[in-house]
Amino acid sequence: xxxxxxxxxxxLSRRPMAWALLVVFVGLLVLLRSIEFLAxxxxxxxxxxxxxxxxxxxxxxxxxxxRQLIFPGIFGAVFGHVNSVGGLCAIVLxxxxxxxxxxWGTLRTQLARQPDRGRYLVAKLAALLLVLAAGIVxxxxxxxxxxxxxxxxxxARGAVAPxxxxxxxxxxxxxxxxxxxxxxxxxxxxxxxxxxLAGAAAGFLFLMLDVGLGALSFLAQLGGPLSFLVSLVVQPxxxxxxxxxxxxxxxxxxxxxxxxxxxxxxxxxxxxxxxGAYSALxxxxxxxxxxxxxxxGAA
Numbered sequence: 001x002x003x004x005x006x007x008x009x010x011x012l013s014r015r016p017m018a019w020a021l022l023v024v025f026v027g028l029l030v031l032l033r034s035i036e037f038l039a040x041x042x043x044x045x046x047x048x049x050x051x052x053x054x055x056x057x058x059x060x061x062x063x064x065x066x067r068q069l070i071f072p073g074i075f076g077a078v079f080g081h082v083n084s085v086g087g088l089c090a091i092v093l094x095x096x097x098x099x100x101x102x103x104w105g106t107l108r109t110q111l112a113r114q115p116d117r118g119r120y121l122v123a124k125l126a127a128l129l130l131v132l133a134a135g136i137v138x139x140x141x142x143x144x145x146x147x148x149x150x151x152x153x154x155x156a157r158g159a160v161a162p163x164x165x166x167x168x169x170x171x172x173x174x175x176x177x178x179x180x181x182x183x184x185x186x187x188x189x190x191x192x193x194x195x196x197l198a199g200a201a202a203g204f205l206f207l208m209l210d211v212g213l214g215a216l217s218f219l220a221q222l223g224g225p226l227s228f229l230v231s232l233v234v235q236p237x238x239x240x241x242x243x244x245x246x247x248x249x250x251x252x253x254x255x256x257x258x259x260x261x262x263x264x265x266x267x268x269x270x271x272x273x274x275x276g277a278y279s280a281l282x283x284x285x286x287x288x289x290x291x292x293x294x295x296x297g298a299a
Contacts, residue, residue, distance in 0.1 A: 008127030021089045036065040037150045064255045070158030074147040076249030082175045090179045091203035094186040099196030108295045174241045181278040188286035210235045237271035
């Protein structure tokens with residue numbers, strides 16, 4: 001199994017697409033934090049010599065931006081970026097990693113050497129998660145550098161306590177866990193459609209549908225069966241774990257997202273179980289599709 005994972009890691013790390021996605025992911029992280037810095041700097045009068053009131057942003061939102069630019073809030077901002085832009089990048093990466101095996105005809109060669117399709121699928125998923133974890137670590141390092149720069153310019157560097165550093169590991173695992181169902185569905189649909197396009201289209205379609213249904217989370221306040229059905233949608237449960245990652249580093253996501261009602265979110269245990277159930281279902285579907293279908297050559 002270790003050799004299979006190493007082989008999948010080698011293939012992913014040598015693909016230009018993986019590096020291009022990393023550049024886009026980190027580039028957007030820098031861009032978004034830079035825009036937040038500009039908003040805070042203008043509010044403080046760093047460029048004009050006097051305070052400039054931002055009509056579109058409240059004092060609380062400006063203060064939230066400030067916290068996201070310094071330690072330890074920058075870590076929460078990075079994890080939030082992972083579960084927004086990072087999720088989109090993960091779908092593209094998963095579709096490319098699995099779907100191209102069919103278009104290039106490499107899957108048939110791979111299974112000729114290692115006929116156990118279950119082991120191959122586990123190795124593929126493990127390598128994808130490792131690549132995503134490496135991308136998150138790089139983003140955290142870039143975020144720490146931004147916090148040093150922006151904190152110095154704003155005169156509020158913040159401080160990193162040992163507890164903040166210890167929370168990075170669980171935060172990284174939560175961020176990966178949130179992405180997992182979308183990753184698995186994309187892989188499953190790439191197998192069924194035998195192409196990159198099928199996997200990417202299904203992954204993005206599911207994400208859009210899930211976000212749309214997640215917008216109805218306010219219905220959970222009505223109670224009864226409707227509340228239970230809403231709690232089974234992936235997005236509210238994803239929001240629960242994303243909010244935890246933000247709050248662990250002193251952020252309040254409800255300040256920037258006025259439509260997010262924290263009281264309507266499922267409990268952490270419920271969120272963990274629901275996301276796990278969807279992930280198990282999509283993994284089973286991917287395995288069944290891979291195990292039952294014949295593998296042809298390159299298209």
